[in-house]
Amino acid sequence: MPILSEISNLPPLEIAQNKKNIKAATKILSKELEELQLKMFAERKRSLLVILQGMDASGKGGTIRKVFKHVNPAGCSVRSFKKPSDEEMAHDFLWRIHQHAPPKGIIQLFDRSHYEDVLIQRVNKWIDEETVYNRFEQINNFEKLLQDTGCTVLKFYLHVSYDEQLVRLEERMTNPQKYWKHNAGDFEERQKWTQYMQAYEDVFAHCNKPEWHIIPSDKNWYKEYLIAQTMVHTLKSFDMQWPSLKK
Amino acid sequence: MPILSEISNLPPLEIAQNKKNIKAATKILSKELEELQLKMFAERKRSLLVILQGMDASGKGGTIRKVFKHVNPAGCSVRSFKKPSDEEMAHDFLWRIHQHAPPKGIIQLFDRSHYEDVLIQRVNKWIDEETVYNRFEQINNFEKLLQDTGCTVLKFYLHVSYDEQLVRLEERMTNPQKYWKHNAGDFEERQKWTQYMQAYEDVFAHCNKPEWHIIPSDKNWYKEYLIAQTMVHTLKSFDMQWPSLKK
Numbered sequence: 001m002p003i004l005s006e007i008s009n010l011p012p013l014e015i016a017q018n019k020k021n022i023k024a025a026t027k028i029l030s031k032e033l034e035e036l037q038l039k040m041f042a043e044r045k046r047s048l049l050v051i052l053q054g055m056d057a058s059g060k061g062g063t064i065r066k067v068f069k070h071v072n073p074a075g076c077s078v079r080s081f082k083k084p085s086d087e088e089m090a091h092d093f094l095w096r097i098h099q100h101a102p103p104k105g106i107i108q109l110f111d112r113s114h115y116e117d118v119l120i121q122r123v124n125k126w127i128d129e130e131t132v133y134n135r136f137e138q139i140n141n142f143e144k145l146l147q148d149t150g151c152t153v154l155k156f157y158l159h160v161s162y163d164e165q166l167v168r169l170e171e172r173m174t175n176p177q178k179y180w181k182h183n184a185g186d187f188e189e190r191q192k193w194t195q196y197m198q199a200y201e202d203v204f205a206h207c208n209k210p211e212w213h214i215i216p217s218d219k220n221w222y223k224e225y226l227i228a229q230t231m232v233h234t235l236k237s238f239d240m241q242w243p244s245l246k247k
Numbered sequence: 248m249p250i251l252s253e254i255s256n257l258p259p260l261e262i263a264q265n266k267k268n269i270k271a272a273t274k275i276l277s278k279e280l281e282e283l284q285l286k287m288f289a290e291r292k293r294s295l296l297v298i299l300q301g302m303d304a305s306g307k308g309g310t311i312r313k314v315f316k317h318v319n320p321a322g323c324s325v326r327s328f329k330k331p332s333d334e335e336m337a338h339d340f341l342w343r344i345h346q347h348a349p350p351k352g353i354i355q356l357f358d359r360s361h362y363e364d365v366l367i368q369r370v371n372k373w374i375d376e377e378t379v380y381n382r383f384e385q386i387n388n389f390e391k392l393l394q395d396t397g398c399t400v401l402k403f404y405l406h407v408s409y410d411e412q413l414v415r416l417e418e419r420m421t422n423p424q425k426y427w428k429h430n431a432g433d434f435e436e437r438q439k440w441t442q443y444m445q446a447y448e449d450v451f452a453h454c455n456k457p458e459w460h461i462i463p464s465d466k467n468w469y470k471e472y473l474i475a476q477t478m479v480h481t482l483k484s485f486d487m488q489w490p491s492l493k494k
Contacts, residue, residue: 103338105337138395142392
């Protein structure tokens with residue numbers, strides 16, 4: 001079980017010195033990702049669910065914009081999970097999630113996910129601890145169902161530091177092109193940083209099958225590189241074949 | 248684990264002699280059901296999923312028409328699960344099911360269900376045995392999720408005899424008002440009766456939490472009575488309260 005305070009949010013030094021090469025490598029990976037997705041789309045044998053979690057301003061949106069920008073949108077869909085609607089609240093917490101599980105051939109990106117139901121809800125004590133542990137089990141069963149039926153689940157935690165988050169949240173109040181991202185509530189949630197880290201660590205301990213990829217995210221170029229690399233690695237592991245001509 | 252061949256499809260003798268009284272009792276139960284459902288709808292604290300399974304012509308449609316005819320349609324919804332569409336087939340087998348899980352306040356009736364994925368699919372060997380056992384577990388996890396989050400699952404198996412089924416299937420070819428129900432494929436599936444009974448027994452053995460209600464269904468008036476009774480009993484056990492006036 002990873003202790004987040006012991007994990008760096010920055011790239012290792014030798015990598016930091018290599019920023020230019022890393023950015024070039026990401027471009028190549030992004031191109032590879034495009035080709036692999038097309039093959040997956042043609043083959044229609046399996047699907048891929050990519051879960052992006054992280055604190056506010058950890059760069060979930062930026063990841064989608066940068067890493068997946070070349071991917072054919074017909075084969076890649078994005079769903080952002082915000083505060084549940086009244087209709088969603090009237091169902092179990094996985095009901096709205098399951099609807100967006102990807103069909104075969106498709107990559108589905110989740111900007112936040114069912115993990116919010118054991119993060120923001122837990123930290124704010126909207127649910128009791130028994131419910132949290134029930135949900136861990138329910139999440140594990142749900143992800144097992146997906147994995148067992150041909151949908152690979154890839155989970156990324158974008159690990160941003162407390163200080164870097166402040167820089168980014170403040171930029172949203174000073175840079176007119178980022179005004180739209182500003183949300184006063186983010187500063188409130190920031191006050192509960194320690195509780196969030198604890199809740200994330202608990203998620204990693206109890207819902208780590210499939211495993212979490214913890215991505216140092218204080219530098220966007222490094223974060224994008226790591227995610228692109230994991231994406232390509234995962235898609236390659238599928239050992240896909242172009243379908244033969246139908247008779 | 249019930250052995251179906253040892254269970255009667257007919258009402259016990261003392262009940263059969265009491266047909267008139269039973270039919271009157273069903274009417275009262277049906278009225279009670281209507282009132283209980285309204286209270287459930289007003290309370291919006293829990294939901295009820297009613298699964299109807301049974302061989303062709305076992306009377307699933309008739310049950311819905313007769314037992315639930317007085318229930319407010321705003322609080323009671325019916326979903327019939329037939330051959331999956333291409334889109335449904337591209338997802339896990341519970342994807343299309345989960346979408347129709349009832350929100351709080353609602354009774355959802357399933358005419359066939361996810362159990363077909365371990366019945367018709369198994370009997371016809373469209374899936375291997377490992378998949379069957381995986382699905383048993385996946386179904387159990389799914390129903391546990393529903394039950395743990397306020398949705399009671401009520402499962403009825405409508406137990407019709409081999410001989411009575413033939414009478415009913417043949418009536419569909421002679422009674423013009425029943426022509427629309429005729430389907431030549433039903434006679435084909437009928438040839439696999441023993442395999443179906445075995446598959447049902449296995450379902451009862453492996454997916455019996457919540458338990459199955461096995462309903463003798465050769466006599467419709469008795470079947471309707473038993474189902475109405477179980478419905479009323481279940482709704483009463485919810486111990487519902489009319490909501491107090493909102494301030």
